[in-house]
Amino acid sequence: MSQPDDSSYHNPRLLHLAGFLIFLGAAAVVLGGLAAALSGLGSRWDWWRFQTGFGILEWAVIACAGGAVASLIGLLSAVLQRQGALALRAVPGIVIGLAVLAYPLSLLDQASSVPAIHDITTDTDDPPRFRAVAGARRAAMNAVAYPGGDTAAKQRQAYPWIEPLLLDRPVHTVFQAARRQVAAEGWEVHFAERWSERGPERTGSGAAARIEATATSFWYGFKDDVVVRIAQAPDGRTRVDVRSASRVGISDLGVNADRVHAFLNALAERLES
Structure with a gap:
């Protein structure tokens, strides 16, 4: 057929x-x-x-x-x-x-x-403050000051692993490593300074340092500000606190928590090497 x-x-x-x-x-x-x-x-x-x-x-x-x-x-x-x-x-x-x-x-x-928050810090009781980028943040949608309260509670519940990094290294060594890591991340640096006297954002006593920078997303160009606070803890170790906050938007889709966690892990690895 x-x-x-x-x-x-x-x-x-x-x-x-x-x-x-x-x-x-x-x-x-x-x-x-x-x-x-x-x-x-x-x-x-x-x-x-x-x-x-x-x-x-x-x-x-x-x-x-x-x-x-x-x-x-x-x-x-x-x-x-x-x-x-x-x-x-x-x-x-x-x-x-x-x-x-x-x-x-x-x-x-x-x-x-993820929770609808956009400001993440390793120290919800005494978060590092934005100073060098305060003007830019005032001109944006989100506040300069850390909101605390509900934001802190939601962060602790969603990201319990966000906590300070404690190191058996002197402040100046950690500061230099942090500066190199910030450069490796490609962030725009606005302030990076180390001082030996007790300052307004100190944990314990002794030497301290602070870095402020801005990370910009590729697609929409969203700007998230980052502040790194390095200080001597009461037990003599060096404590690193990081805060990362978006300038606009209610939810950051978890980006700031990922940034803080990744930065601290990379800093610890850099110091170990």
Whole structure:
């Protein structure tokens, strides 16, 4: 028995519709992907405020979702008509669309897994203070002073591992290592000084030091300020306290806690080596 001709499966209208959907899906995904990238970069380059960038990102996500759906429908239509070559053209639109969707969805999942706070410190009773960056923070959304209270309670519950680093090394040695680590992190340094007399932010007595810097995110250019306080503890060891706080936003998605924890671990490793 002879096999049916593939042309019997062809419906010119459906074939045209499949091609149109695949083209439309690809165009929507490409434009959505570009808009998603520019939503953050435009904010970083001061083309618009980050709230505008979030609005652009929202529309970019909708475009990518629609593009992926259109590409999928086009693919199914092409498969039903046994047009393998045409079906393959739909794959990039589906893959790229889902890839663009994955990132904001992962951010939403991350936001739901951490407390809505943006100021993290190893010392919630006497947190290191911002001085050199105080002016920049006053011009931003979030406060200069540590909020304490509910923020401290939420931090202790969510990040119990955020605590001071105690070292059997002199303050000046730890200070120099901290400066090198800050440089390695790529943060912008505003203040770095060591002094030998008792200062306004001291733990115990003896030598002390403080570093203030700013970390800037790549995509949206969000600025998080960091202060490192190094002082001699009552038991004679050197104590390192770190505070990292976002200038804008209610939730930091856990970024500041990760930064503090990673910095202290890297500092300890640097001193051991």
